[in-house]
Amino acid sequence: MIAAMVQHRLLFSLGGLIILTALLSLLIGSQAIPLMDALHESFAGNTGIYGLILTELRIPRTLVALLAGASLGLCGAVMQSLLRNPLASPGLVGSASGAALGAVITLYFGLASLFTYALPLGGMIGALLATLTVYLLAGRDAGTLTLILAGVAVNAFTLALVSLLLNLAPSPYAVQEIALWMLGSLANISSNELWILLPGTLAGWMMIGRQGRSLDLLTFGEETASSMGAELPRLRRRLFLAVALAIGSAISVTGAIGFIGLVVPHLLRPLVGYQPSRLLVPSAMGGGLLLLLADIGVRLLPAQGEIKVGVVTALIGAPFFLWLIIQGKRSGL
Amino acid sequence: MSAMITALLLLLLTAFPVMAGSPQRVVSVNLCSDQLLLMLADPQQVASVSYLSRDQESSFVVELAMDHPINHAQIEEVISSQPDLVVTTPYTNPRLLNTLEKLGFKTHRLTLGHSVEAITTDIRKLATRLGQAPRGEALIREMQQRLQLNQSTSLVDRPKALFYQPRGYTSGIDTLQNEALQLAGWRNPAAEQGIVGYVPVPLEQIIHWQPDTLFTSNYGESGDSLAERQLEHPALKRLLGHKPMLQIPYKYWICPGPMLAEAVSMLYEARERER
Numbered sequence: 001m002i003a004a005m006v007q008h009r010l011l012f013s014l015g016g017l018i019i020l021t022a023l024l025s026l027l028i029g030s031q032a033i034p035l036m037d038a039l040h041e042s043f044a045g046n047t048g049i050y051g052l053i054l055t056e057l058r059i060p061r062t063l064v065a066l067l068a069g070a071s072l073g074l075c076g077a078v079m080q081s082l083l084r085n086p087l088a089s090p091g092l093v094g095s096a097s098g099a100a101l102g103a104v105i106t107l108y109f110g111l112a113s114l115f116t117y118a119l120p121l122g123g124m125i126g127a128l129l130a131t132l133t134v135y136l137l138a139g140r141d142a143g144t145l146t147l148i149l150a151g152v153a154v155n156a157f158t159l160a161l162v163s164l165l166l167n168l169a170p171s172p173y174a175v176q177e178i179a180l181w182m183l184g185s186l187a188n189i190s191s192n193e194l195w196i197l198l199p200g201t202l203a204g205w206m207m208i209g210r211q212g213r214s215l216d217l218l219t220f221g222e223e224t225a226s227s228m229g230a231e232l233p234r235l236r237r238r239l240f241l242a243v244a245l246a247i248g249s250a251i252s253v254t255g256a257i258g259f260i261g262l263v264v265p266h267l268l269r270p271l272v273g274y275q276p277s278r279l280l281v282p283s284a285m286g287g288g289l290l291l292l293l294a295d296i297g298v299r300l301l302p303a304q305g306e307i308k309v310g311v312v313t314a315l316i317g318a319p320f321f322l323w324l325i326i327q328g329k330r331s332g333l
Numbered sequence: 334m335s336a337m338i339t340a341l342l343l344l345l346l347t348a349f350p351v352m353a354g355s356p357q358r359v360v361s362v363n364l365c366s367d368q369l370l371l372m373l374a375d376p377q378q379v380a381s382v383s384y385l386s387r388d389q390e391s392s393f394v395v396e397l398a399m400d401h402p403i404n405h406a407q408i409e410e411v412i413s414s415q416p417d418l419v420v421t422t423p424y425t426n427p428r429l430l431n432t433l434e435k436l437g438f439k440t441h442r443l444t445l446g447h448s449v450e451a452i453t454t455d456i457r458k459l460a461t462r463l464g465q466a467p468r469g470e471a472l473i474r475e476m477q478q479r480l481q482l483n484q485s486t487s488l489v490d491r492p493k494a495l496f497y498q499p500r501g502y503t504s505g506i507d508t509l510q511n512e513a514l515q516l517a518g519w520r521n522p523a524a525e526q527g528i529v530g531y532v533p534v535p536l537e538q539i540i541h542w543q544p545d546t547l548f549t550s551n552y553g554e555s556g557d558s559l560a561e562r563q564l565e566h567p568a569l570k571r572l573l574g575h576k577p578m579l580q581i582p583y584k585y586w587i588c589p590g591p592m593l594a595e596a597v598s599m600l601y602e603a604r605e606r607e608r
Contacts, residue, residue, distance in 0.1 A: 029535070029537050030534075030535035030537045030538050031535075031537040031538060031540075031541045049540050049541060049543055049572075052540055052568055052571055052572060053537050053540055053541070053568070056566070056567050056568035056571065057536060057537055057540075057568055107557055107558070107559070108556065108557060108558060109557075110556070110557060112557060113557050169556060169558070170556035171556030171557060171558035171560070171561065172556075173499050173500060173556075173558040173559075173560035173561060174556070174558050176500065176560070177558060177559050177560065180559060187535075188501065188536050188563050188566060190566045190567050190568065191567060192565075192567065306535070
């Protein structure tokens with residue numbers, strides 16, 4: 001099985017890169033910290049400043065970047081396979097902006113302070129509603145163009161609502177957080193955010209797990225897939241819900257980070273032999289890796305305050321998107 | 334002939350105070366100038382003040398402002414009250430300022446510098462312009478006395494304090510907060526590091542400075558926002574050993590004025606508790 005060997009090699013190299021990048025991420029920040037001292041302080045349990053910076057700032061931030069990035073990459077792969085559309089991704093089919101809208105409603109209008117999980121719950125509901133709207137607008141077997149147009153409309157509408165609500169929110173700081181919700185940021189993430197993010201993310205991943213075979217069948221077309229035993233309506237419901245859980249949790253903590261869900265599955269697809277089931281895990285790993293790298297980039301850029309991480313992912317992602325369009329034109333799609 | 338000269342002289346003498354005398358219809362278009370104007374002028378000298386002077390959250394002169402018409406720093410409002418003096422600030426919209434000057438209205442510009450010295454100068458100049466010099470001197474004296482009461486001149490043994498606001502802003506050199514911290518006997522590591530003005534700094538930097546206390550001030554009614562949640566970061570709580578951050582109302586920091594002395598006394602009391 002050459003394919004399996006290639007797959008293993010891919011997973012191992014991605015895993016290795018993730019470990020290296022995560023270590024790098026613990027070393028890089030606005031303050032230079034000696035890692036050995038920091039580790040020593042962390043394990044000794046005293047509140048030295050290096051230990052504090054490592055355990056309360058850098059570790060949660062690194063983990064949130066990996067988890068949120070993984071959800072974005074994974075859900076991008078799932079959406080592209082499910083809708084059999086190379087441009088489907090959380091950013092384009094409305095999940096991300098819907099999640100941002102849901103999170104904004106719960107956070108700024110007092111619901112999030114009622115109980116901890118109100119925030120990700122709002123994100124999940126928002127993601128689900130926006131995605132369903134795009135799906136219903138575009139229709140089941142939508143062409144690329146229809147899907148994109150529906151996505152553009154729903155994204156524009158939800159982001160306009162985000163902006164409007166932040167202007168109306170009681171907090172005087174809300175208005176200045178528009179950029180954060182539209183571009184995404186990992187600045188000042190704490191372990192609180194990690195716990196908020198975790199349950200929905202894991203639940204979403206588990207629901208996606210083992211659906212790979214059905215997604216493989218879908219590559220033959222919906223009718224063939226049904227005749228070969230895929231229960232399509234159930235599959236669709238399950239995956240839409242899973243994407244909403246994972247993306248809603250991620251976006252309600254980080255804001256709408258674009259392009260990872262689009263770019264990562266595309267980059268990896270040739271490496272896994274165009275087989276959806278083999279694409280899922282590498283896409284998750286690649287998404288986590290890419291977001292973490294982008295976040296390290298943000299921390300290295302010299303700027304007063306921090307550049308939003310979504311700026312960096314868009315700087316990488318947008319040219320790639322253009323390249324996709326040009327490729328599509330050439331091959332006459 | 335001599336009678337005519339006497340009459341002319343008399344006319345001149347009586348006319349002089351009216352011509353070069355104190356303005357009687359003063360308009361202020363900014364909260365900072367509202368506050369100084371209402372503290373210094375006779376009520377009948379004031380034609381209108383800005384709407385912010387009635388805002389409980391930011392103004393120290395709400396009661397006084399209730400007796401006067403308000404404006405929104407719009408050119409038509411200002412002109413229609415026929416002012417003989419408009420008090421402006423460096424932040425006044427330059428278009429408003431240009432138009433006023435083009436139309437021949439007199440203006441008096443406050444410097445709004447962030448030091449006791451600048452505050453004293455602003456009070457003295459405005460008081461003189463309003464023909465209320467003694468009231469100005471009294472206000473300055475009162476502020477100085479209050480400051481001396483709560484001033485720490487010792488340069489040794491100063492604990493470290495930082496201002497940390499929602500969105501991660503801290504106050505460096507040339508801010509009211511820094512001036513107040515120094516006067517009350519605190520060290521401000523941000524200013525010592527050469528940070529100028531009011532700038533956002535990373536949380537890691539705050540932790541690295543290891544302040545003994547953090548001061549903060551929410552603007553207006555606090556709601557829920559990511560900016561405000563940032564102050565709840567577990568790293569900050571551990572840094573301060575679960576002592577609460579100290580709130581100094583935001584209105585003390587919006588405008589330079591005699592209220593700085595009150596802010597200094599709050600910071601001084603906090604320092605006394607810290608020792």
